[in-house]
Amino acid sequence: MYKVFVKEVAIIVTSDKxxxxxxNTFNIKKVNxxxxxxxxxxxEIDNVVLYSKNESKLLKRLHKLLPLVIAGGGLVLNQDxxxxxxxRNGKWDLPKGKAEEGETIEQTSIREVEEETGVRDLQITNYxxxxxxxxxxxxxxxxxxxxxFIMETDFHKKLKPQKNEGIDKAVWLNKEMAILALKDSYANIRELFPDDMLVDDAR
Known part of the structure:
Protein backbone atom coordinates (compact mmCIF):
# COMPACT_ATOMS: atom_id res chain seq x y z
CA MET A 1 0.00 0.00 0.00
CA TYR A 2 1.11 3.52 -0.79
CA LYS A 3 -0.21 7.00 -0.05
CA VAL A 4 -0.18 9.89 -2.48
CA PHE A 5 -0.89 13.22 -0.84
CA VAL A 6 -2.91 15.86 -2.64
CA LYS A 7 -2.58 18.73 -0.20
CA GLU A 8 -4.05 17.25 3.02
CA VAL A 9 -5.85 14.32 1.38
CA ALA A 10 -4.13 10.94 1.14
CA ILE A 11 -5.00 8.82 -1.88
CA ILE A 12 -4.62 5.15 -0.91
CA VAL A 13 -2.96 3.04 -3.61
CA THR A 14 -3.51 -0.63 -2.90
CA SER A 15 -4.17 -4.13 -4.21
CA ASP A 16 -6.44 -4.85 -1.23
CA LYS A 17 -9.48 -2.61 -1.17
CA ASN A 24 -14.37 6.05 -3.39
CA THR A 25 -12.55 3.37 -5.42
CA PHE A 26 -11.02 3.85 -8.86
CA ASN A 27 -9.19 1.43 -11.13
CA ILE A 28 -5.62 2.71 -11.34
CA LYS A 29 -5.34 1.65 -15.01
CA LYS A 30 -8.48 3.56 -16.07
CA VAL A 31 -8.61 6.59 -13.79
CA ASN A 32 -8.21 10.12 -15.15
CA GLU A 44 -15.52 17.63 -4.33
CA ILE A 45 -14.24 14.22 -3.24
CA ASP A 46 -12.10 12.66 -0.53
CA ASN A 47 -11.46 9.16 0.88
CA VAL A 48 -10.04 7.93 -2.40
CA VAL A 49 -8.60 4.51 -3.26
CA LEU A 50 -6.70 3.64 -6.43
CA TYR A 51 -6.95 -0.10 -6.90
CA SER A 52 -5.14 -2.74 -8.90
CA LYS A 53 -5.52 -6.42 -8.12
CA ASN A 54 -2.02 -7.09 -9.45
CA GLU A 55 0.17 -6.11 -6.52
CA SER A 56 3.41 -6.71 -8.43
CA LYS A 57 2.49 -4.01 -10.95
CA LEU A 58 1.06 -1.53 -8.46
CA LEU A 59 4.18 0.60 -8.09
CA LYS A 60 4.83 0.67 -11.84
CA ARG A 61 1.28 1.82 -12.50
CA LEU A 62 1.52 4.45 -9.78
CA HIS A 63 4.65 5.89 -11.38
CA LYS A 64 2.89 6.10 -14.75
CA LEU A 65 0.08 8.33 -13.50
CA LEU A 66 2.13 11.52 -13.80
CA PRO A 67 5.70 12.58 -14.67
CA LEU A 68 7.78 11.34 -11.72
CA VAL A 69 10.26 13.56 -9.89
CA ILE A 70 12.74 11.85 -7.54
CA ALA A 71 13.85 13.83 -4.50
CA GLY A 72 15.71 13.35 -1.23
CA GLY A 73 15.48 15.03 2.15
CA GLY A 74 16.36 14.80 5.78
CA LEU A 75 14.93 14.72 9.27
CA VAL A 76 17.94 16.25 11.00
CA LEU A 77 18.72 16.27 14.72
CA ASN A 78 21.47 18.15 16.50
CA GLN A 79 23.28 17.24 19.72
CA ASP A 80 20.37 18.67 21.76
CA ARG A 88 8.71 28.12 2.97
CA ASN A 89 5.62 29.55 1.28
CA GLY A 90 3.96 30.13 4.63
CA LYS A 91 4.34 26.53 5.83
CA TRP A 92 6.79 24.65 8.02
CA ASP A 93 8.61 21.95 6.11
CA LEU A 94 11.66 19.71 6.13
CA PRO A 95 14.56 20.34 3.73
CA LYS A 96 14.44 18.30 0.55
CA GLY A 97 15.03 18.63 -3.17
CA LYS A 98 15.28 17.08 -6.60
CA ALA A 99 17.96 14.53 -7.40
CA GLU A 100 20.63 15.53 -9.90
CA GLU A 101 22.07 13.25 -12.55
CA GLY A 102 24.80 10.95 -11.27
CA GLU A 103 23.93 11.35 -7.58
CA THR A 104 22.94 8.62 -5.18
CA ILE A 105 19.78 9.43 -3.27
CA GLU A 106 21.89 9.76 -0.11
CA GLN A 107 24.08 12.37 -1.83
CA THR A 108 21.00 14.22 -3.02
CA SER A 109 19.52 14.30 0.47
CA ILE A 110 22.67 15.64 2.13
CA ARG A 111 23.27 18.23 -0.61
CA GLU A 112 19.71 19.52 -0.50
CA VAL A 113 19.65 19.80 3.30
CA GLU A 114 22.95 21.69 3.21
CA GLU A 115 21.82 24.02 0.42
CA GLU A 116 18.45 24.85 1.94
CA THR A 117 19.63 25.43 5.52
CA GLY A 118 23.38 26.07 5.56
CA VAL A 119 23.95 23.16 7.95
CA ARG A 120 27.14 21.10 7.60
CA ASP A 121 28.78 17.93 8.99
CA LEU A 122 25.73 15.75 8.34
CA GLN A 123 25.80 12.03 9.00
CA ILE A 124 23.03 9.74 7.79
CA THR A 125 22.04 7.33 10.57
CA ASN A 126 19.01 5.60 9.06
CA TYR A 127 16.55 5.47 6.18
CA PHE A 149 16.84 9.95 5.85
CA ILE A 150 17.43 10.51 9.54
CA MET A 151 20.56 12.64 9.91
CA GLU A 152 22.63 13.91 12.81
CA THR A 153 25.06 16.79 13.11
CA ASP A 154 27.13 18.64 15.70
CA PHE A 155 26.94 21.82 13.60
CA HIS A 156 26.39 24.84 15.84
CA LYS A 157 26.96 27.84 13.59
CA LYS A 158 24.27 30.14 12.25
CA LEU A 159 21.87 28.57 9.76
CA LYS A 160 21.35 30.23 6.37
CA PRO A 161 17.95 29.71 4.68
CA GLN A 162 18.11 29.44 0.89
CA LYS A 163 16.07 32.52 0.09
CA ASN A 164 16.13 32.06 -3.68
CA GLU A 165 14.13 28.87 -3.07
CA GLY A 166 11.47 30.77 -1.12
CA ILE A 167 12.81 29.71 2.28
CA ASP A 168 12.59 32.54 4.82
CA LYS A 169 13.61 30.56 7.91
CA ALA A 170 15.89 27.65 8.79
CA VAL A 171 15.72 26.91 12.50
CA TRP A 172 16.25 24.29 15.19
CA LEU A 173 13.03 23.44 17.03
CA ASN A 174 12.77 21.43 20.23
CA LYS A 175 10.03 18.82 20.60
CA GLU A 176 7.38 21.21 21.88
CA MET A 177 8.10 23.77 19.15
CA ALA A 178 8.16 21.03 16.50
CA ILE A 179 4.72 19.85 17.60
CA LEU A 180 3.38 23.36 17.02
CA ALA A 181 5.18 23.67 13.68
CA LEU A 182 3.72 20.38 12.44
CA LYS A 183 0.22 21.77 12.94
CA ASP A 184 1.09 24.34 10.26
CA SER A 185 2.91 21.92 7.96
CA TYR A 186 1.91 19.31 5.38
CA ALA A 187 0.24 15.95 5.87
CA ASN A 188 3.08 14.07 4.19
CA ILE A 189 5.59 15.72 6.56
CA ARG A 190 3.55 14.76 9.62
CA GLU A 191 3.69 11.16 8.37
CA LEU A 192 7.44 11.13 9.01
CA PHE A 193 7.15 11.73 12.74
CA PRO A 194 6.25 9.06 15.31
CA ASP A 195 2.72 9.24 16.66
CA ASP A 196 3.91 10.44 20.06
CA MET A 197 5.49 13.47 18.39
CA LEU A 198 2.03 14.63 17.37
CA VAL A 199 0.65 14.58 20.91
CA ASP A 200 0.82 18.04 22.37
CA ASP A 201 2.25 17.37 25.82
CA ALA A 202 3.70 20.87 26.15
CA ARG A 203 0.82 22.18 28.24
Missing part, protein backbone atom coordinates in the same frame (compact mmCIF):
# COMPACT_ATOMS: atom_id res chain seq x y z
CA UNK A 18 -11.41 -4.70 1.36
CA UNK A 19 -10.32 -2.53 4.30
CA UNK A 20 -11.40 0.68 2.54
CA UNK A 21 -15.06 -0.05 1.87
CA UNK A 22 -16.12 3.49 2.81
CA UNK A 23 -13.77 5.00 0.19
CA UNK A 33 -5.73 11.05 -12.46
CA UNK A 34 -5.43 14.74 -13.31
CA UNK A 35 -9.20 15.10 -13.13
CA UNK A 36 -9.26 13.22 -9.83
CA UNK A 37 -6.60 15.51 -8.35
CA UNK A 38 -8.63 18.53 -9.45
CA UNK A 39 -11.73 17.14 -7.74
CA UNK A 40 -9.78 16.59 -4.54
CA UNK A 41 -8.30 20.10 -4.65
CA UNK A 42 -11.81 21.49 -5.18
CA UNK A 43 -13.00 19.46 -2.17
CA UNK A 81 17.87 16.47 19.87
CA UNK A 82 16.35 19.54 18.23
CA UNK A 83 14.81 19.14 14.76
CA UNK A 84 15.87 21.14 11.72
CA UNK A 85 12.88 22.84 10.07
CA UNK A 86 12.52 25.27 7.21
CA UNK A 87 9.71 27.76 6.61
CA UNK A 128 13.27 6.94 7.37
CA UNK A 129 11.00 6.07 4.45
CA UNK A 130 9.45 7.74 1.43
CA UNK A 131 6.50 9.97 0.65
CA UNK A 132 4.51 10.78 -2.48
CA UNK A 133 2.74 14.04 -3.20
CA UNK A 134 1.44 15.88 -6.24
CA UNK A 135 2.56 19.37 -7.21
CA UNK A 136 2.27 21.73 -10.16
CA UNK A 137 5.23 23.26 -11.95
CA UNK A 138 4.66 25.71 -14.81
CA UNK A 139 1.08 24.52 -15.06
CA UNK A 140 2.00 20.85 -15.31
CA UNK A 141 0.95 18.37 -12.64
CA UNK A 142 3.71 16.06 -11.40
CA UNK A 143 4.24 13.32 -8.84
CA UNK A 144 7.13 13.68 -6.38
CA UNK A 145 8.70 10.68 -4.70
CA UNK A 146 10.86 11.85 -1.80
CA UNK A 147 13.24 9.52 0.02
CA UNK A 148 13.87 10.62 3.60
Missing amino acids: STFKDH FKELVQQIENK NDFLFIH LGHTYHTFSRKGKLKLKLTHW
